[in-house]
Structure formats: structure tokens, C-alpha cells
Amino acid sequence: MEVLDKQTINIFLSSDDIYAKYIPVLLESICSKASKNYNYIVTIADANIAENTKSSIANSIKLYSNFKIKYVDINNLIRKYKDLFVTFAHFTVSTYIRFFIPDILRDVNKAIYLDIDLLINSDISELYEINIDDFIVAAAVDACYARELYYNKNNEISYSENVLGLPKGVPEFNAGVLLINLKKWREENITQKCIDKLSEIGTPRVLDQCILNSVIKQGHIYKLPVEWNYVWHAQLEDLKPITESSAFNGVIKEYNEKIHQIKIIHYTSSVKPWNIYGTHKDIHVLSYLAEDWWKTASKTGIFTQLLTSQLNHNRTHNEKANINKVKRIYLFNLRFFKVKKSQNFKSYYLFNIPILKIKTFY
Incomplete structure (x- = not known):
């Protein structure tokens, strides 16, 4: 039975041309599992994505009539804040555009933000349907940074508490998958607070993720189960329990329990499915999580x-x-x-x- 007057789910991506070529794989994983009871608008923050790449992206949704792609040029934002948007390693300036989603989607009150290096294993509408009326974002704990916090790697405790202002023992959430209450974000003026905090810190260790964790207070964060943002780097780091009483063991336990129930795989770190099959020493750990990405890629025109x-x-x-x-x-x-x-x-x-x-x- 056809559903009339379908509700629209807004999904937001941000990319330059380097990462954009992998968007068709992400979209195939979303579209093939998404409920037909919704329409979907995928807004892509465009940092000079080439036309042939856009053609590939368009082709990836042509079989899915309830999906639509929109592009928003973000070069003016990048130029305006070029001195603030520091990058290193595999990060690009596109990552900072998360700050501005409520301004870009002016008439939208709820949206899903997704990194490009993800694979969706479940119906994305299930994530959207989570009630976050009393929260600014829904996000999952970042197991790798929980681990660094536990071991105080690179003096992480001092950085977390004194620079970011996080409560003692509270790890960062990972910002690669966010369900955002845009209305509440605007009411709390989060965008300006992020810009101010970035200016204050200068070079945050995990760029905009650190800033979002610093600005959005704990009471405004809905804690997503880890299966909605399962960072594969946690497996790369080979997480193991430490002591019976360690709170960190709760994170490890959840990751180990959810390994076969992953709703979203997040290919964190510089090691990605598309560059793993070389001489990387941890390939034996990562290959089984990369297989799903390549299987999905095999269904795309790219x-x-x-x-x-x-x-x-x-x-x-x-x-x-x-x-x-x-x-x-x-x-x-x-x-x-x-x-x-x-x-x-x-x-x-x-x-x-x-x-x-x-x-x-x-």
C-alpha cells in the first residue's frame, strides 16, 4: 500500500572531491535498506566536487525514487574561516561544516549527519525515529578515545578535563554519526559557541569532534548504542578488558557484544576499505569489516x-x-x-x- 504525504528525512554529508568519489557506496548502503515509508533528501556540502563525481553520485540513487540529492557550495564558509580550520593527517576542512548544518538547513528541525567513510547496515529511518526532543544531538561513545582516556595516553585526562571541560572520566562521543535536533541547536547558539571554542583551542586533537564535545553539555547528549557508530579502529587497537571494576570495560563489553549487530560501520583512522589491501600490518584484524564495504561497492557503477x-x-x-x-x-x-x-x-x-x-x- 502506497504511503501518501510521506515524511521527509534529511541526511547531511560534507566532502571535497577526494572523498566524494566514495559517496556512491555510502548511498547504496543507505538506499538499499531505507524504509519506503519516507522520502529522503541528501544534502551534500560541496567543496569543489567534480562534475563527473556528481554524475556518479546521481547514478547511485537513480533506482530509488524516494531519494533526492542537493548540493550546497561551502567554499565561502571555508574561505571565511580558513585561518581557524586547521587540518592534519587524513582530515579535511569539510569536517568543520558540521558546525553550520542548522544554518544550511534553515527550514529543517531534525537531520542526520554522516561521515563519508561509513557503511549503513540497517534502515536509516530507525535512527531518525529516535526521540531527541530534549537533546541537541544523539551520538555514540568513541571507544578509541575512551581507551586513550583510561590509559592517559598523551596526557589525555588533562586535555579532556582542562581544555575541553569534560567531566572526569567521561570520554568523547564520535561525531561521524549524529542525529541532530537543529531547532534546539539554534536555540542554544551552538554554531557560534563552536567557532569561539575553536578560536580558543587553536588546534584540537580531533578537530571539530573535540569542539562539539566541549560545547555540547552532557545533559544535551542522547547516548546512542555503539552499533549505530561502530568505529572499526576499536578493533584495530585490539581493545581488551583491564580490570573487573573499570568503567572502561563497559565500553569494551558493548563493542564485543555488538560486533555481529552493527548497524553502521565507521571506518575511522587513515586505514580505509579502499586502501587497506596493501601491506598494512593489521589487515588480519580489519579485512572482515572491509568485506561488506567492497560487497556494497560491487553493486555500484563505480x-x-x-x-x-x-x-x-x-x-x-x-x-x-x-x-x-x-x-x-x-x-x-x-x-x-x-x-x-x-x-x-x-x-x-x-x-x-x-x-x-x-x-x-x-
């Missing part, structure tokens, strides 16, 4: 491009490698990689898709 890019990446970073050696890297680390032998050929398959055929001489 799959061949992504695969070629991965192979070229491996070849560029190892000049002695030939195509056979690169393929062996995939073979040893991907359970979904298959090789079929015939009398004179070896054929390589990824998700039963033929990707390479090599003549043999033995």
Missing part, C-alpha cells in the same frame, strides 16, 4: 573504477610489484576473492565478477 584505483595504488607504492603479485595480495586477504584455472588461463573473480584473465605457460 566498482571497476574503485578496483582499478586500488590496484594502481598498490603498484605505485611498490615499484617492484607486478600485476600478479598485487593480485596475490587480494587473494590472501579477501575471502571473497576467487581464482579459477583452465588449461591455459587463470581467471580472477571478485564477488563472482571476472576482473582479470592471465595466460599461463605451464
Whole structure:
């Protein structure tokens, strides 16, 4: 039965052209599982995304009539705050645009913000339907920073309490998945408070995430279960219980319990599914979480491009490698990689898709 006058769910993304090429995979994971009882508007904060990338993004939703893409040019914001928006490592200035979502979506009172390096394993409307009328954001604990806080890594306790002003022992939430009460955000003037705090701190350790944690008070944060933002870096760090009485063990316990119930995988750190299959030492830990991303990518029109890019990446970073050696890297680390032998050929398959055929001489 067709639902008339469907409610609209607003989803917000922010990207430059480097990360935008992975948006079709994220969108495929969202669209394929999203309830048909809603319409969805995906607003993308555009930091010079190329037209061919936008074409790929448009193609990724063409089968889903209840999804619409909108772009908002953010170059003026970037220029205005270029001296404040410091970046390092794999972060880009697009991450700071989270501060301005209530200004960009002026007529919207509730929205979902998503990082690009995510894979949605569940119906996104379930997240939207969470009641946050009395909160500014809903967000999940960041297990990696909880771990750093416990061990006081890099003097994290002093930074957390004295710089960010967090209560003792309270870890940061991860800002890669946010359900936002835009109306309450505006009422509390959070955008200006974030700009002021960023100006005060200068170079926060986790950029805008630190600022949001500092500005939004604990009583205004709805604690999402970790399955809504399961940071794979937690597995990379190999989290283990410390003592029977440690509050940190509660975070570890939740992560271990939810490993097979993940609603959103968040590929945190500089190690991503699209660059993992090289010589990274933790591939044995991460490969099983990367498989879902590649399976989803195989359903998009950019799959061949992504695969070629991965192979070229491996070849560029190892000049002695030939195509056979690169393929062996995939073979040893991907359970979904298959090789079929015939009398004179070896054929390589990824998700039963033929990707390479090599003549043999033995």
C-alpha cells in the first residue's frame, strides 16, 4: 500500500572531491535498506566536487525514487574561516561544516549527519525515529578515545578535563554519526559557541569532534548504542578488558557484544576499505569489516573504477610489484576473492565478477 504525504528525512554529508568519489557506496548502503515509508533528501556540502563525481553520485540513487540529492557550495564558509580550520593527517576542512548544518538547513528541525567513510547496515529511518526532543544531538561513545582516556595516553585526562571541560572520566562521543535536533541547536547558539571554542583551542586533537564535545553539555547528549557508530579502529587497537571494576570495560563489553549487530560501520583512522589491501600490518584484524564495504561497492557503477584505483595504488607504492603479485595480495586477504584455472588461463573473480584473465605457460 502506497504511503501518501510521506515524511521527509534529511541526511547531511560534507566532502571535497577526494572523498566524494566514495559517496556512491555510502548511498547504496543507505538506499538499499531505507524504509519506503519516507522520502529522503541528501544534502551534500560541496567543496569543489567534480562534475563527473556528481554524475556518479546521481547514478547511485537513480533506482530509488524516494531519494533526492542537493548540493550546497561551502567554499565561502571555508574561505571565511580558513585561518581557524586547521587540518592534519587524513582530515579535511569539510569536517568543520558540521558546525553550520542548522544554518544550511534553515527550514529543517531534525537531520542526520554522516561521515563519508561509513557503511549503513540497517534502515536509516530507525535512527531518525529516535526521540531527541530534549537533546541537541544523539551520538555514540568513541571507544578509541575512551581507551586513550583510561590509559592517559598523551596526557589525555588533562586535555579532556582542562581544555575541553569534560567531566572526569567521561570520554568523547564520535561525531561521524549524529542525529541532530537543529531547532534546539539554534536555540542554544551552538554554531557560534563552536567557532569561539575553536578560536580558543587553536588546534584540537580531533578537530571539530573535540569542539562539539566541549560545547555540547552532557545533559544535551542522547547516548546512542555503539552499533549505530561502530568505529572499526576499536578493533584495530585490539581493545581488551583491564580490570573487573573499570568503567572502561563497559565500553569494551558493548563493542564485543555488538560486533555481529552493527548497524553502521565507521571506518575511522587513515586505514580505509579502499586502501587497506596493501601491506598494512593489521589487515588480519580489519579485512572482515572491509568485506561488506567492497560487497556494497560491487553493486555500484563505480566498482571497476574503485578496483582499478586500488590496484594502481598498490603498484605505485611498490615499484617492484607486478600485476600478479598485487593480485596475490587480494587473494590472501579477501575471502571473497576467487581464482579459477583452465588449461591455459587463470581467471580472477571478485564477488563472482571476472576482473582479470592471465595466460599461463605451464
